[in-house]
Amino acid sequence: MYNRYIPPPKPPGSEPPKRPPPPRAYVPEPVYTPAPEPAPVPLPVQTSSWLQPYARRVDTANLKEPSRIVFGDDDVDLTPSTGSQIVGAVESDEPKKAPEHKPKKRKREEKEQEAPSKIEQEAPKEVEEEEAVTDIAPETKRKPKREKKKKTTTEDAQDEDDSIRARHKAVFEKVAKALERAQEDAMDVDEDKEEEEAVVEHGLEPLPQPTPVVFDESNLTYETLPPWLANPIRVADGTQKPFEELGIAPAAAEVLKTKGFKEAFAVQTAVLPLLLPTPGFRLNDVVVAAPTGSGKTLSYVLPMIEDISKGRITRLRAIIVLPTRDLVQQVQLACEACAAAFAVNGGKKVKIATAVGHKVFKEEQAAIMTEEQRYDPEGYAKWKKKINNRLARLDDSDSDDDYYDSFHDIDLNPTRPLPHHVIHHISKVDVLICTPGRLVEHISKTRGFTLDHVRWLVVDEADKLLAQDFQQWLNVVLEKLSVENIHARAFPKSSKSGVRKVILSATMTRDLSLLNGLKLSRPKLVVLEGTKAGQQSLPALLKESAIKVRDPSFKPLYLIDLLNSTHLTAVNKPAVAPASEAGASESSDSDSDSSSSSSSSSDSEPQSESDSDSDSSSASDSNSESDSDSSSDSEDADAPKKRLKPLKKFNTSVLIFTESNEKALKLSRLLCLLAPELEPLIGTLTSATKTIRRTRTLRFFAEGKLRILVASDLVSRGIDLENLEHVVNYDLPRSEASYVHRVGRTARAGRAGHAWTLLEHDKARWFWTNIAGEGKGGASCNILRSNKVERVRITDVPTAGEDGEKAPEFTEERVQAYEKALQQLQKEATGKVEGRR
Numbered sequence: 001m002y003n004r005y006i007p008p009p010k011p012p013g014s015e016p017p018k019r020p021p022p023p024r025a026y027v028p029e030p031v032y033t034p035a036p037e038p039a040p041v042p043l044p045v046q047t048s049s050w051l052q053p054y055a056r057r058v059d060t061a062n063l064k065e066p067s068r069i070v071f072g073d074d075d076v077d078l079t080p081s082t083g084s085q086i087v088g089a090v091e092s093d094e095p096k097k098a099p100e101h102k103p104k105k106r107k108r109e110e111k112e113q114e115a116p117s118k119i120e121q122e123a124p125k126e127v128e129e130e131e132a133v134t135d136i137a138p139e140t141k142r143k144p145k146r147e148k149k150k151k152t153t154t155e156d157a158q159d160e161d162d163s164i165r166a167r168h169k170a171v172f173e174k175v176a177k178a179l180e181r182a183q184e185d186a187m188d189v190d191e192d193k194e195e196e197e198a199v200v201e202h203g204l205e206p207l208p209q210p211t212p213v214v215f216d217e218s219n220l221t222y223e224t225l226p227p228w229l230a231n232p233i234r235v236a237d238g239t240q241k242p243f244e245e246l247g248i249a250p251a252a253a254e255v256l257k258t259k260g261f262k263e264a265f266a267v268q269t270a271v272l273p274l275l276l277p278t279p280g281f282r283l284n285d286v287v288v289a290a291p292t293g294s295g296k297t298l299s300y301v302l303p304m305i306e307d308i309s310k311g312r313i314t315r316l317r318a319i320i321v322l323p324t325r326d327l328v329q330q331v332q333l334a335c336e337a338c339a340a341a342f343a344v345n346g347g348k349k350v351k352i353a354t355a356v357g358h359k360v361f362k363e364e365q366a367a368i369m370t371e372e373q374r375y376d377p378e379g380y381a382k383w384k385k386k387i388n389n390r391l392a393r394l395d396d397s398d399s400d401d402d403y404y405d406s407f408h409d410i411d412l413n414p415t416r417p418l419p420h421h422v423i424h425h426i427s428k429v430d431v432l433i434c435t436p437g438r439l440v441e442h443i444s445k446t447r448g449f450t451l452d453h454v455r456w457l458v459v460d461e462a463d464k465l466l467a468q469d470f471q472q473w474l475n476v477v478l479e480k481l482s483v484e485n486i487h488a489r490a491f492p493k494s495s496k497s498g499v500r501k502v503i504l505s506a507t508m509t510r511d512l513s514l515l516n517g518l519k520l521s522r523p524k525l526v527v528l529e530g531t532k533a534g535q536q537s538l539p540a541l542l543k544e545s546a547i548k549v550r551d552p553s554f555k556p557l558y559l560i561d562l563l564n565s566t567h568l569t570a571v572n573k574p575a576v577a578p579a580s581e582a583g584a585s586e587s588s589d590s591d592s593d594s595s596s597s598s599s600s601s602s603d604s605e606p607q608s609e610s611d612s613d614s615d616s617s618s619a620s621d622s623n624s625e626s627d628s629d630s631s632s633d634s635e636d637a638d639a640p641k642k643r644l645k646p647l648k649k650f651n652t653s654v655l656i657f658t659e660s661n662e663k664a665l666k667l668s669r670l671l672c673l674l675a676p677e678l679e680p681l682i683g684t685l686t687s688a689t690k691t692i693r694r695t696r697t698l699r700f701f702a703e704g705k706l707r708i709l710v711a712s713d714l715v716s717r718g719i720d721l722e723n724l725e726h727v728v729n730y731d732l733p734r735s736e737a738s739y740v741h742r743v744g745r746t747a748r749a750g751r752a753g754h755a756w757t758l759l760e761h762d763k764a765r766w767f768w769t770n771i772a773g774e775g776k777g778g779a780s781c782n783i784l785r786s787n788k789v790e791r792v793r794i795t796d797v798p799t800a801g802e803d804g805e806k807a808p809e810f811t812e813e814r815v816q817a818y819e820k821a822l823q824q825l826q827k828e829a830t831g832k833v834e835g836r837r
């Protein structure tokens, strides 16, 4: 074992003082000393545009022995060769990628590489020696040439300059010449431009424009459309289903049956399931493009009323927008029928109102909205504070009147609240059926009128309403509907909330910008099977005929002949055989139809309707006078009538379209003058007809008291004239869509109908191509029909004369009678004779 040595403790203070750390040896900071600059070497070093930025081309043609230069991080060996060598280029793909086009400079260099130029061969000796210097410091190398030159002595620089000039004299001369030429060219161009500009004078005439690109709509295919338009829901025409099968409550379906709606029509079988809320299904907006008379109205009214009838409180829940007041009234009837159906099983009786331009606005407001005083001291205090603030800002607000005036200014409320009460505005209706302009008026002017609770927005005859932006109605409405108000729009037990949009037309627009304007949500399109994109189908049971009008000045006579012909008979029931001539005149009074129509109370009134459009009092006064006038005419016109079907009984119904209100009035009167036996059956409808008269005329027509309606395009859309069998285009419609709507007034709801068009020579081509889809260009016609348009001759006179000339279509007597009738019309129009205007 060894004892461990423990050193004795050192007395305090005996510790050697701490040595300071030895001073660190002085190492001088490395100072960068640039390598001695070699004399500038006038090597023919050139940058290469497609290589690295520092790459240089070194002329090695005159090197006598291998040398080395430093270039950046590289040491580069230079070997004597016949050309030049590139230094400083890092291997990269870049040169390989370089486009085939080589800059002129490079091309020249390459040439030089292949065969050293004359200039190089003649280079002076001292330059050759200088070129042999191999080591170039990086700094020197990186500096631009110009800097290097600065560092040389002035003499050297001078020498160098001279030598370069001498060597490249030819090149310099060439360059100088080229520059001169380029300058001259530029000046020439400028002069040319000035000359041109001086010659061309721009007047007010438009500058020539490129031919606009024509979008061929006829070739629009489903592939070019958004998916919802490209993949519509197709339903076979003729499909029918009981309403109960489609989700309508049996009790409601029973009521519908009593109103004549036994089964759902094809379009309804497709639309109802989309619009009736189905648990678990996401709701879609629906666009319906189905033929006229296919039952589109019921397809949205039924689910809409069914939905609203589930609520309890009356709020504005649905808005139906239509283009005319007649349509508003028509849809109102459909809504009332459905409201009655859904009220049977304890459902809410849905309240319906209309808003159209011709009504007194205040009365309409009172019918739509009401006010209620509710006890609310807090609300009252707030309201008073608001009023007082307002009053404080008024200059002279002493009087009580001012007080209330200012308060009117604030909330436009003329009703004074009772103390500690607040006025609440309450909707009196669940459904508002309206024209777009009037809707905007209510939104902006009717106190408390709000769309906050609206769950349905229906736009019927959408193509028309979207094309004509009445007071920006769509933007105004959509803006109001876009306000997030889910709770206000939802029913407690309903899966449906938000606003449901339903857009309908027989001629649905293909203009996507218009459709996009509706801001549809997950839309679905419903069309009839067989319809292509943009096609408009006509009713299956519609027959179409065209009558050639050889002489347009006798057009009314063609119409008279058509009305009197056997062609115009009942199409939905067996035609009544024409009675004998004698029998016709004798029995006219005893005939039930004519007796009812000739009874003064029923028939003279509707007839006077057309007259009263301008002046009702003079019309009634003038009845007897005009009658006596026309009776004398009728005697003259007797002869031609003898050749035609005698009018024992006009057992069908006709709607005649003219191109304007004025023409409708004139034609109506002319028909009465030319065929007085028809007079009691004729009514007139124009947009100038007062609403009350319009309604009455339509009622008389529906009752069969009137059989012939002469109308402007006012009633071409949407109007459902019960049992109308014939439509006559006396004047051609202005568009395909207009034709579809006009002829679609007949052959509705699965009934047969016949459309006639009087065709003048100058319009025939347009008709046969665009409407009938025949001849050259007919393939682009977008009207889908089951039968071709047939050509019909009504007048029976024309036979070739002996000399081969065509005989006149109308006898001399008829022409004379016609001229007399025209004179009479003229007198009435100018007021010389008190007639019907």
Ligand SMILES: Nc1ncnc2c1ncn2[C@@H]1O[C@H](COP(=O)(O)OP(=O)(O)OP(=O)(O)O)[C@@H](O)[C@H]1O
Binding pocket: 260, 261, 262, 263, 264, 265, 268, 290, 291, 292, 293, 294, 295, 296, 297, 298, 505, 506, 717, 718, 719, 720, 744, 748, 749
């Ligand atoms: N299920 C049904 N059963 C019997 N009649 C029906 C049924 N549905 C609709 N109708 C009737 O068919 C007719 C045409 O209906 P509606 O007016 O809705 O057609 P539409 O498609 O809107 O035509 P348009 O495009 O011309 O406006 C109306 O008289 C209507 O009462």
